[in-house]
Amino acid sequence: EVQLVQSGAQVRKSGEALKISCKGFGYTFTDYWIGWVRQRPGKGLEWVGIIYAGDSDTRYNPAFEGQVTISADRYISTAYLQWDSLRASDTAKYFCVRPVTLASIYGPNDAFEIWGQGTMVTVSS
């Protein structure tokens, strides 16, 4: 079964660093891009960015560039989202996502077919 399994909920203080993970199962990790989507409590969805683990090509939503870092380790089929200094406004659930189409056929702009269960990040000031 194709699935994305994310790391557990995290609670941090403002200014602290954090790295959350997303591991792919049931498919060849480097066949697809893998991205991140933010959902603040009671709010809508926002695209954070996306990475191709085959060569680490990474694209960011300008609204998030410089605020987060996306990385991946192709050898353990895992993608990461990290913050060097968290803010209270980062409090949200973060979903990792896999697009519909193979990376060899289409680029990073795609609909998201597979979603992780989400990681809740709570930042207290």
Added chain:
Amino acid sequence: IVLTQSPGTLSLSPGERATLSCRASHTVDSDYLAWYQQKPGQPPRLLIYGASSRATGVPDRFSGSGSGTDFTLTIRRLETEDYAVYYCQQYGSSPLTFGGGTQVDIK
């Protein structure tokens, strides 16, 4: 591209037809428009991509239509499991963007 969904809330009875709208501020390239369903405590589920193609396993009572800047998700006959929030997303140009969502409630 800003996506505006309407109405904000739709209250309908089981068996009724639901029509959800998504309007884009600029033309969506290649009609790269998707629809998702999200229930409380769950991740979103892809329903429609490419404006009108149903994702794997999606019942045929869900259909998508439209092009350019105006898109529609239709649920032919509402079932109790369809009560949820629905989001549209454009992926024709970066940054990818989502609409604000339409809540479909039981009347």
